[in-house]
Amino acid sequence: MQKASSGTLVGVALVVGSCLSLPFGAAVAAQLFPALGSWGVTALRVGIAAVLLLVIVRPRVRGWTQQQWLAALLFGFSLAAMNGSFYAAIERIPLGPAVAIEFLGPLVLAAVLTRRLGDALWVAVAVVGMALLGVDGMIGAAGLDPIGVLFALIAAAFWAMYIRTSARVGALIPGHGGLAIGLAVAAVLLLPFGVPATVTAAGEPRLLLLALITAVLSSVIPYTFELAALRRLPQRVFGVLLSLEPAFATLAGWLILSQDATVLRMVAIGLVIAASIGTTVGARRDRRDEGPFTAPIPLPD
Template sequence: MRAPSAGGALDRARARFGPVALVVSAGISVQFGAALAVMVMPRTGAAGVVTLRLAAAALVLLLVCRPKVRGYARADWTTVFWFGVTMAGMNGLFYQAIDRIPLGPAVTLEVLGPLALSVVVSRRLVNVLWAALALAGVTLLAGHGGGGFGGLDPLGAAFAVGAGGMWAAYIVFSARTGRRFPQADGLALAMAVAAVISLPLGVVEAGSDLVVPGTLALGLGVAVLSSVLPYTLELLALRRLPAPTFAILMSLEPAIAASAGFLVLHQGMSLGDALAIALVIAASMGAVRSQVGGSSAQGASGSSRYEGVASGEVKESVARGRLGSE
């Protein structure tokens, strides 16, 4: 009997951990892109960064997808419009938040939106416990005094929570758009809507600074790190990774954001802050796992109402949605 070769073991390890590494790398890219956006804000303001980010992402999607604009019903266009509105709102609120509070707590507060969506649409009592755990983390984060993440700017925190609410709406409209439009066509059209909505605000805040070559280059860097690169990595990962695993890995992003804030922006983090973020991450992971368990128990009838990242039906649309997220 032949012993397994070292090459075979290596191949199995790559097959098991390769997709995980792709998702984690995508998260790192997104959060370091957000850190770069903070560095661009003194030049353009938060609204200017949003305009550059969405315009670049819309241009990439329209060139790559070349979506058709004929043959759709009014309801289809209504869905795309509101998808674009939620995309613009999510980005606008999030960038306003990280202009005022550190990146780690901003992302931690933002993920409360998808978590709340999971709790609201779930019929499982256990998700109420996960919500309580997340609330404990947020309370610890907001109440911690002194240095680090203590004393968060109330307006910045409100913007982050608002971004989370828009993220929850974004998940719903992403799923609906994915069912009405082929491939990424709906996302490309919605991104164009979001870019048009954000343009006047960016022009008012940044004016001609938006077209300074150096600023344009930095804005392109934000778009690549926050959109194009993670989009590619996540689509590669989702070909070999179950949607629930993907969702759980995305729950790690508050920790990645805190690391990016510390390394790039020199934003401190205390032990209490780390514990608060860990509680929210644990709650998010638990909610995903319990939601998946509930969906499995219901069988293949599709009776689960949660249209988020745990839904296999829309898992690729969620990865494509990285172009529109923070």
Template sequence: MPAPSPSPTHTATAARATGAGGSARPSPLGPVALVVSAGISVQFGAALAVMVMPRVGAAGVVTLRLAAAAVVLLLICRPRVRGYSRSDWTTVVWFGVTMAGMNGLFYQAIDRIPLGPAVTLEVLGPLALSVAVSRRLVNLLWAGLALAGVVLLSTHGGGGFGGLDPLGAALALGAGGMWAAYIVFSARTGRRFPQADGLALAMAVAALLSLPLGVLEAGSDLLLPGTLALGVGVAVLSSVLPYTLELLALRRLPAPTFAILMSLEPAIAAAAGFLVLHQAMSGLDALAIALVIAASMGAVRSQTRRRRAPDA
């Protein structure tokens, strides 16, 4: 699942800043490595979360992750709480609601189905948003390609990614819908709050929303030292570290390139599931994931070309 990333407003500003001036642009390999490292951190953090679930359940892991990330972000950002309008607070609250929903649904999904297909199904949310926003005929091709990948995931049987639990698949798709909403409210929050203040406040809202469910499922087990340590580890790998890496990368990397690199998340998730959780992957499974990745990359590239055309 995705890390809380800088809003599109900030990414666009960063992209414009790197193109200003007459000096030669630095090599993109450094920022690309940062984004890929962020993706690895997110998905291996998700794999660690799966290992923690037998202790506190999926809801308990969500609570630990969001609470720990909220504490870290609030300490780092120290956001002010005065001077904002009711509309500003409405936006940040909805941002927190989508964040809590995205995390809650996703962790419930990976408690039932392997990590690779869960992220593959989840990424359909942002893909659908991209197709809907662009309104180009070519994006129907990318949507069809993604659908072909989903069909392979859902119909291929006999181990690996086949025979997916229907509820787990539905939860992953729901997480994808919340991811699309997360992107929308992230952009709105970025326009209303300076730096990462809005993200820190929204993370606190998400943590408060997830707390009752986590306490209901895990109770006092959430406070065990070993469990708390693992929860902090999940938060650092899934939120704090990738957010920092992405923020550094976006200072030198155009936003469209960043979005294309984020499309690699299903493949990274499949690798993390195989290496950490010993979740098998067949050739058809890999093909299904590759189709969804190709569809995501194609949708991003076609949308980027559409934006460049009026400028040209």
């Protein structure tokens, strides 16, 4: 029981670390959009992260089964689509509302996987927080760009896919080899955008430095942490814990991009954090019922 409780706390800490790292990486990436475009920044960030992890991890893929390769390929596809769509969204709408809209993906996934009334109530609290963040974005001085909202919704769908495929990779492939190969697959898929972005950035060391910071904060740290967390936490708990991210996204937008944090947004953040804490309280009991992801998890249709 002591070991299970410790594993839960570690899993929660890993998700919080991911939620801190991702939005600050996105805020740094937004500064590259005028020069490289959102998809170019995505390709450069994912490519750098893939090279770093391939060198550090050196995955031993020779003995991989067809099932392991398929899991890694689907994981890589979800990474490419999720990141590209999200960066296209924050190129057009503020960071906080974009993350709030994107969170609909894991939130719906968590609601589908929830079996207890208490979990459903905490999901409902998180929904209210997401709704308030969305309202805050719509009633502000500038409305939300419809294309930006559409990209955020697309990113939401691929975020849900990312959670499922990441869990499957964590179950089938030991260590971080699956993450390294997944990022490599994503980098190959984004190559048409990456080549011109690399040519542009190569002539400006400042752009390369910002791209490196973005890759570490937005890919290497969060994906490593989340893959480890998914081995320690039930999937629905992991999904709702990610509700911390809009709070940190609002903070990052305020600190780095000078995006206002209104009273309504702060109330929404309070509800989101409350939902995360409420979900975490039941994590210990959830682990007894389900355990970590040590067996393959079926992908959605």
